[in-house]
Amino acid sequence: MSTGSTHPPSTTGPALPRGLVANPRLSRWVSVGRDGTVTVRVGKVELGQGILTALAQLAADELDVDLAAIAMQAASTAEGPDEGLTAGSLSVADSGAAVRQVCAQVRALFVAEAARTLAVDPADVTVRGGVASGPDSLRTVTYGELTDRVDLDRNVDGSVRPKAVPESRLVGTSVPRLDLPDKITGRPRFIQDLALPGQLSGRVVRPPSPAATLTEVDTAAAHALPGVVSVLRDGDFLGVVAQDEESAERAAAALAGTARWHEEPTLPDEDDLSRFLRDSPTESIVVADSDLPDTQSDLPDAPNGVVRRIRASYSRPFLAHASMAPSCGAARWDGDAVSVWSHSQGIHGLQRAVALALGLHADQVSVRHVESAGSYGHNGADDAAFDAVLLARSVPGRPVHVRWSRRDELTWAPFGSAMVADVEAGVDATGAVLSWSYDVWSQGHTARPGYAGSPGLLGAAHRDRSRPVPPPVDPPVQGGGGTTRNATPIYTFPHRRIRGHRVLRTPVRSSSLRSLGAYTNVFAIESFMDELALAAGQDPVAYRLAQLADPRAREALSTAAELGHWDRRGTQDSVGYGIGFARYKDRGAYCAVVAEVEAVHEVRVRRLAMVVDVGRVVNPDGVRNQIEGGAVQATSWTLRERVRFDRWRITSADWESYPILRFSEVPQVDVHLIDQPDEPSVGAGEAAQGPTAAAIANAVADALSVRVRDLPITAERILAALDD
Structure with missing residues (x-):
């Protein structure tokens, strides 16, 4: 009222x-x-x-x-x-x-x-x-x-x-x-449940590898099967339309059996991604360029009191979206106009990209959003929608519903790029940071529909191989960046050089994945802060607070240490406590995490204590849910996930080869909100990713006295670090 x-x-x-x-x-x-x-x-x-x-x-x-x-x-x-x-x-x-x-x-x-x-x-x-x-x-x-x-x-x-x-x-x-009653009771709400009048089912036959080109195919056998309405070849794009899903599956299998492809080994060495990223041609992104020489090794000690230089490198592999439900889309052509149903994160961008790919005006394309089982960035939603558009064009007036398979989702949707970061600090006699140098390499983090003048759609690339697909780009630094997102420490270091290096050779398809480069950058920065604290003989929380001026940041960090039982650190064998902290995109939500980890036969995260400041809180449960979900996903990334491939193709095509965190492995997550009613509201969806990874890595180091700098933190990597 x-x-x-x-x-x-x-x-x-x-x-x-x-x-x-x-x-x-x-x-x-x-x-x-x-x-x-x-x-x-x-x-x-x-x-x-x-x-x-x-x-x-x-x-x-x-x-x-x-x-x-x-x-x-x-x-x-x-x-x-x-x-x-x-x-x-x-x-x-x-x-x-x-x-x-x-x-x-x-x-x-x-x-x-x-x-x-x-x-x-x-x-x-x-x-x-x-x-x-x-x-x-x-x-x-x-x-x-x-x-x-x-x-x-x-x-x-x-x-x-x-x-x-x-x-x-x-x-x-x-x-x-508002959306939960339908989801809890199982009422049709998702795009997978879509049932449009006269709807047909479509399936796409993918190439066997990213660089494969189609040399021959016999469409007759698939066309002769019962229930098949249309078989389409458009360049290297192959697909079928049938009366129902079973018929579409059989026809797609028959079509795949007659296709012959030329393949080439174009993927990098999965076990040496850091070298691949560093040795590739890059575009440099200068975030901060203080009065440091070309290398910190050239920095004289006397002028600023540097007595020691410490350096380390950190990395992550390619990561998949790994949604529980594969992507899906639907489309219907009516004359020269097409209607599209999609779970895309950017329906207007998809509209323009479809028009660009097919030589249409944007007003000839309409896109309506329909929910799916979650999205963490640029997954296969737009590609599945364009698959439906291409297949529906062969059956005018009839809607075509296309479901991707699990293999499609895990091998063809864009990945979050592999990354490697080199960091070096010059510290004074107390261990305080006087100079900071940070370089991070990755492929670009944005290849969404319409990027760099390209449709950015998988089907569009397959139907016209003559149009090179541009490497993914990054949002501008002032817009949050991609490779360099959260590459700037929140701490008060007097001299800092921060540079990103966007790789211009991208044999593995990459685009936006939740938090973009922030997950890796926060993991690297916060892991290194712990290493600096250890070198200085100081408590990691006290070490951070001594170099942290932002009062909201200090409150979040101190509160997390209290709620995370930081005082128990060092009191139990094989149990470690670690902290991670950042302000998302340097202007969004503050998030501090204390991880409690048990490391005996395997690493088990027992508890995550999280303190979050999103300004004015609109819906407290909504914020907690977003933070908790992000923390659980980040735990999975940090301990389990890694896209696998050989020189020819992606090989992690199912849950066995691309394992994610199981329900039995999910830690207890406690989220405390610091409400700031007089501050603007900011989002919570991506704030937890980097701090959670850093907190877990620091807790593992605390428990085992060994530092794992390359994600994921598996038993094999822990053993390798112990042997170093």
Whole structure:
């Protein structure tokens, strides 16, 4: 409920959230039905992170309606705003700010119309549950009754300020997730459940290896099978369309049996990825360039008191998304226009990429988001959707539903790039860091649809081998970076040089994976901080605090040490405690993690104590769920996951060859939130990745007195480190 204030115009004319600059029309975001239902359309998509619930809370608070009156519509290119990607832990910060501003102005328009209807001053109008009343409360009018008289087909102007924190009813509370009832009861909701009228099933036959080219194929045998509607060859793209999934599977197997391919060994040596990355041609990315010589070895000791130089290298392998449900897509051609259903993180980018690949105008392509079983970046969603587009073109008017196999998902979806980082510090007599040099190498972290002028779609690359696929790029440093994301330490080091090296030769397909380069960079920086503390003979937490000025960072780190039972460190044999800390993208969520690890026959993470500061908390349970999920995934990456390949092809094609953390191995995860109601809200989805990895690595070193610098931390790598 809110009393009379219509939130007076701002005299300073605050800048609009960037989502509104690109999409200023109120009606693009909100519409009100005659029954009082408020339909809210956003450009961010539900990936299982609960974002639509959080945005609904913000909308309901600003409009003074009940949460049940809010209908969050799935993102669509035909309706709703273009907010770019749902990525980078930016949905609450960007879309949330836009929703608040839009709904504040919509409320003001309805209050003004209610005042005219009730013949009262707008300042005397009270709104509760979408019902407006005057000062006597005897006469009322609902949003639904006013909707035909309120014109939302106008631009937002920023003249109405969103509500102050004390006026919130729903924001800051753990309202139940809007999407969970369907998921708990098993009602069809996911794209795998999609059943469009007249729907057919499609399957794609992939090449046997990334560099393989098709030399011959006989389509007749597949076409002759019962239930087969179409068999398609388009360059090196092969696929079938059938009446049902079983028929499509049989036809795809028959087609694959007749295909002949030319293959070449183009992949790097899996066991020497650091050399591959360092020796490849690169683009340099300068993040910080202090007054250091070309190498720290040239830095004289006397001017700044450097008495010792310490250096180390850290690495990670290629990582798969490894979603529990393989990717899926659907499409239908109607004349020269195509409708697409996809669980893409960027439906507008997919729209433009499909148009680019097929020589269409973007308005000939419409894309609607349908949920899948989670996404951690650029997985196979866009590729599966384009598979459906190509197959559906051979059966006009009929929708084609394409499911990827587990093998497709684990061998053809883009991976998170392998990375290697070299770090060197010059320290004074107390062990404090005076100079810091950091170099990190990786392939690019963005090959999403439409990148670098390329469609960026697997099927598009296979159907036209004459168009070289550009190497993946990185977001700009000011946008968070990719290779260099979180490469800048949060600590107060006086001299620092930080450089990224984006590899321009990419035989292994890579793109965005949760947190991009931050997982590796935080793992490397925070592992090295522990090594520096050990060299200085200091407690790792105290060592960090001594070089940490940010008060919010200090609170998060100190609280994590307390809740993580840091005082128990060193009291149990084969049990170690480690800490990891970072502020995501240097401006997002603070996350501090204390890991409790037992290392006897194998490494077992017993507990993760996590302290998180995301500014103003919109939905506490939602934040905890995101942090816990990120921590469990990071634990799996740190202890288990590694893409395997030989010189020809990816060989980790199932759960046996690409193992992930089992339910029985999941640690206890305790998440403590530091609410900062006067600070802007930031996202939580990627904040836990790097700090969790570093905390586990540091805990293993504490338990075993041996440092593993190359992920994953397996028994074999621990034994190798013991032998060094």
